[in-house]
Amino acid sequence: MLRERYLRIYDLHSWSGVVLGLFIFVVSLTGCFALFDHEIKTWEDQNLRAELPANPTPIHDTFTAWVKQTAGENKVQFATMIFPSNYEPYYHGLLQFRDADNARVFEHEKWHASSGEMLPHREGGLSEWLLDFHRDLMWPESLGGRQVGRAIVGIAGIVLMISILSGIIAHTKIVREFFTLRFQNTIRLKWTDTHKVLGLWVMPFYTMIAFTGAFLGIIVIMSPIIAALSFKGDTEALIDAVIGPPTEPRGVMAQMLSIDEVRALQNPGNGEFPYSVVSENWGDEAAEYRIFYPVQKELGRFELRTISGVSGELIKSEPINELSSGNRVSASIAPLHYGTYGGFWLKVLYFILGLSLCVVTATGLMMWIERRLHGKEGNRSQQFYQRLGKLVIGVTLGLPVATASIFYLDKLYTGIEDSRLWWTGTSYFLVWLACILFSMVARIGEYKLVKGLFLLNALLFIGIPVMHWQVVPGSFSTGTMMPWMAVDVALLIFGLCLLVLAQFLPKHRIQPERNRPKKARQIGDQPVSAGGI
Amino acid sequence: MNSAIIAGGVSLVLLGYFTYKAPRLTLVLIGSFIATVFVSAALLLILPGEFGEKAIWMALLVPIIWVALQFWCYWDQSAKRVVIGHVLMSVLGGLIVFFVEPKL
Numbered sequence: 151m152l153r154e155r156y157l158r159i160y161d162l163h164s165w166s167g168v169v170l171g172l173f174i175f176v177v178s179l180t181g182c183f184a185l186f187d188h189e190i191k192t193w194e195d196q197n198l199r200a201e202l203p204a205n206p207t208p209i210h211d212t213f214t215a216w217v218k219q220t221a222g223e224n225k226v227q228f229a230t231m232i233f234p235s236n237y238e239p240y241y242h243g244l245l246q247f248r249d250a251d252n253a254r255v256f257e258h259e260k261w262h263a264s265s266g267e268m269l270p271h272r273e274g275g276l277s278e279w280l281l282d283f284h285r286d287l288m289w290p291e292s293l294g295g296r297q298v299g300r301a302i303v304g305i306a307g308i309v310l311m312i313s314i315l316s317g318i319i320a321h322t323k324i325v326r327e328f329f330t331l332r333f334q335n336t337i338r339l340k341w342t343d344t345h346k347v348l349g350l351w352v353m354p355f356y357t358m359i360a361f362t363g364a365f366l367g368i369i370v371i372m373s374p375i376i377a378a379l380s381f382k383g384d385t386e387a388l389i390d391a392v393i394g395p396p397t398e399p400r401g402v403m404a405q406m407l408s409i410d411e412v413r414a415l416q417n418p419g420n421g422e423f424p425y426s427v428v429s430e431n432w433g434d435e436a437a438e439y440r441i442f443y444p445v446q447k448e449l450g451r452f453e454l455r456t457i458s459g460v461s462g463e464l465i466k467s468e469p470i471n472e473l474s475s476g477n478r479v480s481a482s483i484a485p486l487h488y489g490t491y492g493g494f495w496l497k498v499l500y501f502i503l504g505l506s507l508c509v510v511t512a513t514g515l516m517m518w519i520e521r522r523l524h525g526k527e528g529n530r531s532q533q534f535y536q537r538l539g540k541l542v543i544g545v546t547l548g549l550p551v552a553t554a555s556i557f558y559l560d561k562l563y564t565g566i567e568d569s570r571l572w573w574t575g576t577s578y579f580l581v582w583l584a585c586i587l588f589s590m591v592a593r594i595g596e597y598k599l600v601k602g603l604f605l606l607n608a609l610l611f612i613g614i615p616v617m618h619w620q621v622v623p624g625s626f627s628t629g630t631m632m633p634w635m636a637v638d639v640a641l642l643i644f645g646l647c648l649l650v651l652a653q654f655l656p657k658h659r660i661q662p663e664r665n666r667p668k669k670a671r672q673i674g675d676q677p678v679s680a681g682g683i
Numbered sequence: 684m685n686s687a688i689i690a691g692g693v694s695l696v697l698l699g700y701f702t703y704k705a706p707r708l709t710l711v712l713i714g715s716f717i718a719t720v721f722v723s724a725a726l727l728l729i730l731p732g733e734f735g736e737k738a739i740w741m742a743l744l745v746p747i748i749w750v751a752l753q754f755w756c757y758w759d760q761s762a763k764r765v766v767i768g769h770v771l772m773s774v775l776g777g778l779i780v781f782f783v784e785p786k787l
Contacts, residue, residue, distance in 0.1 A: 152760070154760065155758065155760065158707075158757045158758075159757055159758065161757070162711075162754075162757040304746075307746065308746060308749060308750060308753075311746065311750045312750050312753050312754060315750065315754055316754070316757070361746060361747075364746040365742070365743060365745075365746055368745065368746060368749075369742050369745070372720070372723070372742070372745050373742060375720055376720060376723050376724045376727065376741070376745075379720065379721070379724035379780045380724040380725075380727050380728050380780060380785055381785055387785075388738070391734045391735060391738070391785070392734070392735045392738045392739070393735070474736050474739075475736075476736045476737075476739035476740045476743070477736075477739060479739075479743060480739050480742070480743060
């Protein structure tokens with residue numbers, strides 16, 4: 151390759167990583183925890199913990215009464231019922247309607263699967279924060295709302311894609327780098343090799359996660375722009391063209407088909423029972439039930455069947471195998487990104503691979519700083535690069551501290567239920583900020599700081615299950631492994647891994663062999679070999 | 684309306700100035716995004732096939748087109764060629780979007 155081109159591509163790889171590396175780190179680390187959204191939901195709220203009954207109690211009357219009472223005379227846009235499952239062993243109703251001021255109102259409620267009793271109301275907190283901070287950064291309405299946040303996260307996917315592509319081109323000795331891991335050598339080589347080896351071996355996963363993340367993120371902002379251009383601003387015409395016009399209500403009241411009957415409707419294609427049902431035009435003669443069935447082996451989330459909400463007559467069936475190729479590919483994007491197609495252990499694998507992306511990003515950043523702090527590159531002062539290094543340490547190792555802290559907050563929170571999410575977010579940012587400030591002002595070396603923060607993280611994560619057992623006695627009383635127990639076990643293992651890792655971290659920078667005093671090399675040190683694995 | 688035209692004009696002038704000063708960087712940050720939007724919208728209008736299916740494929744292609752254009756900004760030896768390519772793509776896409784009506 152031409153040297154000029156090589157340098158340009160290398161520059162692209164460097165600056166895209168340096169400028170937005172921390173952002174990619176934040177998105178990937180938050181994504182690791184967002185994977186376990188379903189498990190954490192039952193971990194945070196013990197009212198949701200129950201064995202899934204073989205025959206859940208009928209819910210239609212309760213649900214209908216709730217819809218009537220909540221929406222009143224307002225026009226219901228949709229009413230959804232999520233049926234009890236292993237992950238969520240309770241009924242979960244969702245409702246959206248427009249109030250007298252035509253403002254959109256969203257409500258939801260949960261009912262016990264065996265008794266049908268309404269479960270105590272608990273506002274979103276830990277799981278909502280972990281998932282939504284990854285999805286849309288909890289972007290405030292005053293700055294454009296969640297869609298803007300989602301697009302910004304999508305841009306992280308674009309940056310990651312460009313970093314991967316430029317990284318491949320920039321590394322000219324790619325085959326050798328696949329197998330070179332020199333852990334016995336200088337710190338810079340150690341980081342360089344870790345960065346390259348992880349980056350190369352796990353590249354297919356990173357590419358997949360970058361593309362799916364970019365698609366899920368930027369689609370929300372690109373689609374309206376492209377629609378505005380190709381349909382001259384008529385977004386409704388575009389929606390009609392892509393998914394068909396919505397069924398209009400006839401204005402004639404009608405008795406809805408029982409949701410309990412819908413729950414018993416097996417999918418003739420794969421024998422599965424419904425996961426959820428979405429009702430449109432609730433209470434109208436033109437009401438429709440869109441029934442979502444789980445898929446078995448296919449990469450996709452649901453199979454959809456649409457029936458009349460009054461007579462139960464089949465209107466449309468969309469088996470996953472008969473979807474168009476475009477629909478099939480787009481239906482696989484979300485399961486691929488969130489790892490929902492292979493059970494708990496696949497999520498664990500995603501978690502490990504996601505953490506490796508954090509390591510690749512962090513080592514990339516540290517290499518860049520190291521080259522300037524102890525090498526010939528860069529034209530800023532030593533102090534500047536030292537501060538930058540500490541900022542990177544604070545951001546990267548402060549984020550898991552902040553994440554652990556909201557697990558504690560969730561169990562120890564005693565304030566008003568409506569403020570739970572606010573306090574979760576505030577604590578998250580305060581703890582993170584405290585870690586960054588501590589890293590910046592503490593008069594200790596970078597290596598000691600990293601070791602200390604690793605230890606802190608380890609202790610915090612190990613402490614979460616301990617605190618959980620103290621606050622909610624009997625969490626482990628059932629014989630089988632339940633989702634909330636898996637959270638405790640996973641956090642405990644994660645904490646122990648961090649503890650072991652912290653033991654191997656040096657307290658100070660290991661001098662390169664050539665810079666050490668000759669005497670020291672003669673007396674004690676073993677010669678350093680630059681072998682590969 | 685007038686303020687929108689003025690804002691558009693000022694943005695174009697600024698974009699032109701930044702492209703003149705740092706062509707590759709400006710194109711990778713802004714130009715590639717604009718070209719992606721126009722090219723995607725134009726392809727959606729002129730490619731044959733069922734509209735809904737085309738729209739889904741275009742949505743899937745958008746990240747790839749965007750990254751490909753960004754990469755081209757740094758790959759090509761001539762910065763001038765990259766600038767001309769991006770401008771041409773955006774203008775051509777814009778013309779198609781302006782003149783072609785969507786076929787449903």
